[in-house]
Amino acid sequence: MRLRPFVITFILLWVLSAGLTLWHGDFAKAANFGDSFGAINALFSGVALALAIYSMILQQRQNAEFEQKTLAAMTQQAETIQLIKTSLVQQANVARVTALTYLIEREEQRIETLKEWGAQSYNDENHYSKGIKAAKTRIDDYQTQIKDVGTAPC
Secondary structure, X not given: OOOHHHHHHHHHHHHHHXXXXXXXXXXXXXXXXXXXXXXXXXXXXXXXXXXXXXHHHHHHHHHHHHHHHHHHXXXXXXXXXXXXXXXXXXXXXXXXXXXXXXXXXXXXXXXXXXXXXXXXXXXXXXXXXXXXXXXXXXXXXXXXXXXXXXXXXX
16 A cells, blocks of 8 residues: 555645635634534544554454464474474384394304303303303393383383
């Protein structure tokens, strides 16, 4: 909306009213002439009030719409954060299972190595039975931990 024509019109009317006041020369007549536009003044004041109320209603609607959009965006962000959290927990569980599987493989290699040493050195695979038993206990512990990771809530 262009304000320039309205400003020019207002200035012209103001200059015209000043000119009429000076032209008539009688301020009493000019005052009566100005009072004759009282209804128009009231009309413009009423229109200005109505426009101010309409502007406030529009602003209230925009604020409500903004709040709804903000709430929707925050809800979506919360859902995204929950998905990321679930993904991180799953990744941590996979990493833990991978590490435990590696440890189980190492303990199985240790058992095989102890059996070979016993067979080579003492002709008895069970010569290092305490070490073998300890390794099997660790394997069982690792397997229990893997089962616990599989049943842990995300």
